[in-house]
Amino acid sequence: MPVMDNNEQNFQRLRLQRFYMAQINYLISHSIVAVAWFADQFHGSGQMALLIILAGSCTQALFWWSMRSGYNLRFADPSMTSAQIVVALLLASWLLLYLGDFRGTVLLLYPVILLFGVFQLNRRQFITHAILALLCFSAVVLHDLFRRPENINPTLSILQLFVLCCVLGWLSIFGSYIRELRERLQRRHSTLQAHQETLKGMMSQLQTLATSDSLTGLSNRRHFMDVASRRLALLGPGEKLGLALIDLDHFKRINDLYGHAAGDTVLQTFARIARKRLRDEDLIARFGGEEFILLLGNASIDSLTQCIERLRQAFAECHFDSMPEGTRCSFSAGLTLLNPGDPLEARINEADQALYQAKDNGRNCLQIHPQAV
Numbered sequence: 481m482p483v484m485d486n487n488e489q490n491f492q493r494l495r496l497q498r499f500y501m502a503q504i505n506y507l508i509s510h511s512i513v514a515v516a517w518f519a520d521q522f523h524g525s526g527q528m529a530l531l532i533i534l535a536g537s538c539t540q541a542l543f544w545w546s547m548r549s550g551y552n553l554r555f556a557d558p559s560m561t562s563a564q565i566v567v568a569l570l571l572a573s574w575l576l577l578y579l580g581d582f583r584g585t586v587l588l589l590y591p592v593i594l595l596f597g598v599f600q601l602n603r604r605q606f607i608t609h610a611i612l613a614l615l616c617f618s619a620v621v622l623h624d625l626f627r628r629p630e631n632i633n634p635t636l637s638i639l640q641l642f643v644l645c646c647v648l649g650w651l652s653i654f655g656s657y658i659r660e661l662r663e664r665l666q667r668r669h670s671t672l673q674a675h676q677e678t679l680k681g682m683m684s685q686l687q688t689l690a691t692s693d694s695l696t697g698l699s700n701r702r703h704f705m706d707v708a709s710r711r712l713a714l715l716g717p718g719e720k721l722g723l724a725l726i727d728l729d730h731f732k733r734i735n736d737l738y739g740h741a742a743g744d745t746v747l748q749t750f751a752r753i754a755r756k757r758l759r760d761e762d763l764i765a766r767f768g769g770e771e772f773i774l775l776l777g778n779a780s781i782d783s784l785t786q787c788i789e790r791l792r793q794a795f796a797e798c799h800f801d802s803m804p805e806g807t808r809c810s811f812s813a814g815l816t817l818l819n820p821g822d823p824l825e826a827r828i829n830e831a832d833q834a835l836y837q838a839k840d841n842g843r844n845c846l847q848i849h850p851q852a853v
């Protein structure tokens with residue numbers, strides 16, 4: 481069985497469904513053989529009746545195997561619509577050969593068989609199959625005319641041929657109209673899907689723009705406040721979140737001495753380091769200017785201190801190409817903890833107070849707010 485992607489598997493399922501639907505046609509044909517036989521309307525031998533049923537069953541078994549094994553995927557049209565219609569037309573004509581007066585009613589089989597091509601065959605193919613049906617029936621009539629002239633009413637046969645010609649002609653027009661309609665719907669569906677994809681892309685771009693900081697790629701202040709409020713509301717009894725406000729030291733001086741672009745690189749470098757050192761459940765955001773805010777999941781004051789200390793050391797070791805060799809950057813941080821039910825804004829203010837204290841203490845250090853100790 482060839483490897484099929486999801487799409488191909490869905491198509492294969494559809495093809496099989498359509499094939500099973502077509503089997504109803506064969507059930508009808510075989511019932512007709514049986515009814516004609518018992519009603520003494522079948523002009524062949526019993527073996528011939530069985531042979532027709534057997535031929536129908538064998539060809540269908542072959543189509544079924546081909547679809548189940550995936551062999552049909554080797555063909556230009558894996559639904560094998562054309563082949564299935566041709567086989568059905570030949571079998572139906574073979575059956576008609578042995579039906580006398582009963583034949584006119586059973587002619588209905590031709591349009592029913594052709595109906596299966598409505599979704600697959602284009603106008604030219606549809607007309608070709610309709611012509612084949614007419615030729616098959618003409619062959620049946622001619623066969624009777626030469627072999628069993630006593631059995632045939634030529635006027636009736638010509639009338640039957642005429643009616644069949646009209647019905648199949650109309651079916652060809654109707655069938656190709658349905659196919660066109662289907663193609664138009666498919667095109668509209670594809671366009672809609674493309675629009676949907678574009679919209680999805682734009683939505684995700686908008687989402688990124690609304691929640692992140694364009695310079696550093698970190699979350700922005702609004703997104704931080706949303707997430708922190710939600711995480712605080714979900715905090716279970718005894719659980720704590722760590723909160724740290726981080727401010728780069730003498731950042732104005734970096735801008736003034738080495739330019740705004742150098743300052744931007746320092747901000748981006750800090751963001752990269754922070755992202756690398758933090759766990760997925762932690763959240764770091766740019767709070768504004770050269771200020772960052774960190775939310776540490778499931779934290780104690782010890783784990784929060786260790787985390788910020790590791791970050792401080794990593795940042796202190798960074799080199800910047802845009803600044804003279806040996807120039808080092810640092811930050812100061814104010815730390816506190818969030819307990820269930822705490823007001824977020826008030827705790828951020830506390831972290832801010834601790835940050836001021838750290839700046840007062842000479843910068844490049846961290847300060848824990850007394851409330852968290």
Ligand SMILES: Nc1nc2c(ncn2[C@@H]2O[C@H](COP(=O)(O)OP(=O)(O)OP(=O)(O)O)[C@@H](O)[C@H]2O)c(=O)[nH]1
Pocket residue numbers: 695727728729730731732733735739740741742743744747768769770839843
């Ligand atoms: N390059 C760059 N600079 C920024 C950005 N946002 C804010 N700044 C600058 O950051 C500087 C912040 O300076 P201050 O608030 O005086 O703080 P500081 O110089 O870091 O001093 P301390 O915080 O006391 O150590 C200002 O000069 C701002 O213009 C930015 O996106 N890029």
